[in-house]
Amino acid sequence: MSSLKRCVSMLLGGYLLLGQALLANAQLPDFTELVEQVSPAVVNISTRQNAPVRAAGIAQIPDLEGMPPLFREFFERNLPQVPRNPGGRQREAQSLGSGFIISSDGYVLTNNHVVAGADEIIVRLSDRSELEAKLIGADPRTDVALLKVKGKNLPAVKLGNSEALKVGEWVLAIGSPFGFDHSVTAGIVSAKGRSLPNENYVPFIQTDVAINPGNSGGPLFNLKGEVVGINSQIFTRSGGFMGLSFAIPMDVAMSVSNQLKADGKVNRGWLGVMIQEVNKDLAESFGLDKPAGALVAQVVDNGPAAKGGLQVGDVILSVNDKAIVVSADLPHLIGTLKPGDSVRLDVVREGERKRITLAVGALPEEGEEVAAAGGAERSSNRMGVTVVELNEEQRRALDLPFGVAVKEVQGGPAALIGLRPGDVITHLNNRAIDSAKTFTQIAQALPTNRSVSMRVLRQGRASFITFRLAE
Structure with missing residues (x-):
């Protein structure tokens, strides 16, 4: 028996030594040279804005504008509290973020939400010198902003x-989380082509790199020292970093940057359709081998899709021979095209495959996408949203007996809970919404300091959102 124990002990010892040897020989990346090489081009960005103090006690910092609720929650929890100010006096708000220099003559990229609404933008270089920056242009849809500072031969x-980029590849982020300049974190690419709430035109890079407030707008590097993305958002349910970070792909960011530099704005392709995901049951009903593509739930009257012959019920399988794996791939691909470009769509219609060629239109401004038969109804200022009634075609396409469509979001609770033009509201405070007038009446009578529910349909997916109105 003792002999058997000795054999087992020797065997375990051998495995332990082998494991130690393998660990010693593991080829883990050494980031030291990379950090020394790229750090000088990474900058800290601070902004100043004269803004009224919010009575609720949370500082209204530009860094939060446009963020979906789940993402905003983490940042709000880490903001300094400010006292109530019934008089509404002005104060100087400050925001802190990151950015990076993309040309030696002083062009800088960052996130739009870092500089949104700023009256003054200050860029601090790695040598601690500070330069005032001019906003060349910003694109809220991709959350990209282009700045310009005066300088020559800048890193x-x-x-x-x-x-x-490949999933599993090592990546590194440099930024100023919580104001700690040039902090370095590393991880791997977790996924590509991710879609996030309110972000239809960005196929995000998902990583497990630790990102915190202040990292926004900073660069994501590969091991070659090349910027492959702009760190933009995190996903959290606890209020802390949970291993889910998202970066704007550099291909998207540079396309936006080049347009901002040339024209001061971004033009995107647009089909004029509302789409939804194709699940297993829908795939079977449409005669597809597997769930894939984007199901056309609505075609905007006189839009590019309508003029090109696309119909409600068509399943778009590819764009210019690029497969649509999930419905979110469609706006990603169409958005990269220029208005007027010709595009080839492979679709399934009534069980048969067809190829449709049409001219891409220009993406309308926010609030112009929704066509409606009735007039717009502006709710009370307490909600901050304009809604329109659904026409018969929309009701049939969405299979809804009632509901109203969001035409415009001005701010207030509607913006805070992440509503956007094109959303369909079917219930508010547990009551069905059969008209824009009904929506306004219910909105005006909403209780304060109590959770209120709203049922929202977006791209074929329904969910309940809760919010609370202040007094």
Whole structure:
């Protein structure tokens, strides 16, 4: 028996030594040279804005504007509290973020939400010198902003190809989380092509790199020292970092940057359709081998899709021979096209495959996408949203007996809970919404300091959202 124990002990010892040897020889990346090489091009960005103090006690910092609720929650919990100010006096709000220099003559990229609403933008370089920046242009849809500082021979990053990124590849972030300049965190690419709430035109890079307030707008590097993305958002349910970070692909960011530099705005392709995901049951009903593509739930009257012959019930399988795996792939691909470009769509219609060629239109401004038969109804200022009634075609396409569509979000609770133009509201405070007038009446009578529910339909998916109105 003792002999058997000795054999087992020797065997375990051998495994332990083998494991130690393998660990010693493991090829883990050494980031030291990379950090020394790229850090000088990473900058800290602070902004100043004269804004009224919110009575609720949370500082209204530009860094939060446009963020979906689940993402905003983490940042709000880490903001300094400010006293109530019934008089509504002005104060100087400050925001802190990151950015990086993309050219030696002083062009800087960051997030739109870092500089949104700023009256003054200050860029602090790695040598601690500060330069005032001019906002060349910003694109809220991709959350990209282009700045310009005066300077020559400034250190600039090398730009990489985000399309070439592979899941599992090592990546590194540099930024100013909580104001700690040039903090370095590392991880791997967790996924590509992610879609997030309110972000239809960005196929996000998902990583497990630790990102916190202040990292927004900072660069995501590959091991070659090339920038492959702009760190933009995190996903959290606890209020802390949970291993889910999202970066804007550099291919998307540079396309936006080039347009902002040339024209001061971004033009995107648009089909004029509302789409939904194709699940297993829908795939079977449409005669598809597997769930894939984007199901056309609505076609905007006189839009590019309507003029090109696309119909409600069509399943779009590819765009210019690029497969639509999930419905979110469609706006990603169409958005990269220029208005007027010709596009080839492979669709399934009534069980048969067809190829449709049509001209892409220009994406309308926010609030112009929803066509409605009736006039717009502006709710009370307490909600901050304009809604319109659904026409018969929309009701049939969405299979809804009632509901109203969001035409415009001005701010207030509607913006805080993440409503956006095109959303369909079917219930408010547990009451069915059969008209825009009914919505306004219910909105005006909503209780304060109590949770209120709202049922919202977005791209074929329904969910209940809760919010609370202040006094």
